[in-house]
Amino acid sequence: MRIDLHAHSNASDGTDSPAELVRNAVLAGLDVVALTDHDTTGGYAEAFDAVRGTGLTLVPGAELSCRVDGISMHMLAYLFDPEEPEFAHERELLRTDRVRRAQAIIERCAELGAPITWEQVRRIAGHGAVGRPHIASALVEAGVVESVDQAFTADWLANGGRADVPKRETDPVEAIRLVRGAGGVPVFAHPGASKRGRTVSEATIAKLAAAGLAGLEVDHMDHDEETRARLRGLAAELGLLVTGSSDYHGSRKTVRLGADTTDPAVYEALLAQATGAAPVSGKDR
Structure with a gap:
């Protein structure tokens, strides 16, 4: 069973339409793919229609912009109720x-x-x-x-670059509260992606775990083997789930769907925590 829990469509900054993302996930041999556009559920309807009859399972989600200790980070939110008003307002x-x-x-x-x-x-x-x-x-x-x-260099758009402008970012403890309040499951996206800039400390990750964080996205293109091993050990110490995914953006990045995947047992553990929404199975439609 091949499970990719982080992919973007052109509802945010991917290049595939939601329907194209579904088709490409099928072509990539995936059994499960999560649609996790930035701060939006705008691609859901098209993706739900496209998954019909494919045999693919679609996990509805989003990727949230957060900041802690002066460091930008992303929080993946899975299977939340998109209509829950407090979380919808923050998005x-x-x-x-x-x-x-x-x-x-x-x-x-x-x-x-x-x-x-x-x-x-x-x-x-x-x-x-x-x-x-x-x-x-x-x-x-x-x-x-x-x-x-x-x-994305200091000359132009990199964090702190000449043309960069700060953005609104949610405190991750508040993000966890909002996601859990909407029945969803929060996972820290690419926590060791140091080439993107400063990364959150292990002490802060421990605080997020105590606040209700469910897991760490460990197997990711921006993590080398040493980083993956360190994060896997930290997750075991904190009782967090370990996920893997491509962070697919279509032609905007070279990574392909299914480049990294999530263990089926971890996927089932994520599902067991969700009360806000359910995966959409193409087999049942």
Whole structure:
């Protein structure tokens, strides 16, 4: 059984539509895939329709923007009730702030000599929630950089870079409370991804575990073998589940669906904690 619990569609910053994501998950030989767009459930309806008759199981989720100890981090939320009002309101605040931030970053890029516009970035994002990857694509279109990766440097969009602008980020303890309050299950996404910037300390992860964190995403493209071993040991010490996933973004990243996967027993343990929603099985539709 092949289970990938972290994938994005163009409802946020992926390039596949939700339906294309489902089709590509089937082609990749997955049995289960989670749709975890940033701060939004906007891709759910299309993905639910697309999974019909495929044999694939779709896990509804989201990836939340958080900050603790001055460090940005992401929280994966699985199987929550998307209509629960308190958590829905927080996701709306995060999405609204994405627009403010994107417009401010575009203005800074223009001041630095990059000929990009809000209209261009909005076109690239389509119906999805605007994010830095869309601005990076605009910089590529404008010939400012050669690739999206080159846009995420100190010269442009990297955290603390010349064009970076702070965004709204939820305290992770509050995020855990909101996710649990909506019947969902919270997992810390790529906690050891040091090439993205500073990472959260083990002491802070212990505090998050005490607040109700369910697991750590250990098997991830941004973790080398030493980091995976360290995080696996920490998870065992704290009684946390260990997940694995691709963090697929379509053509925006080179990683493929199913590059890393989650053990079926861990998947069942996540399901056992969820009360807000259930996976959608293509076999039953």
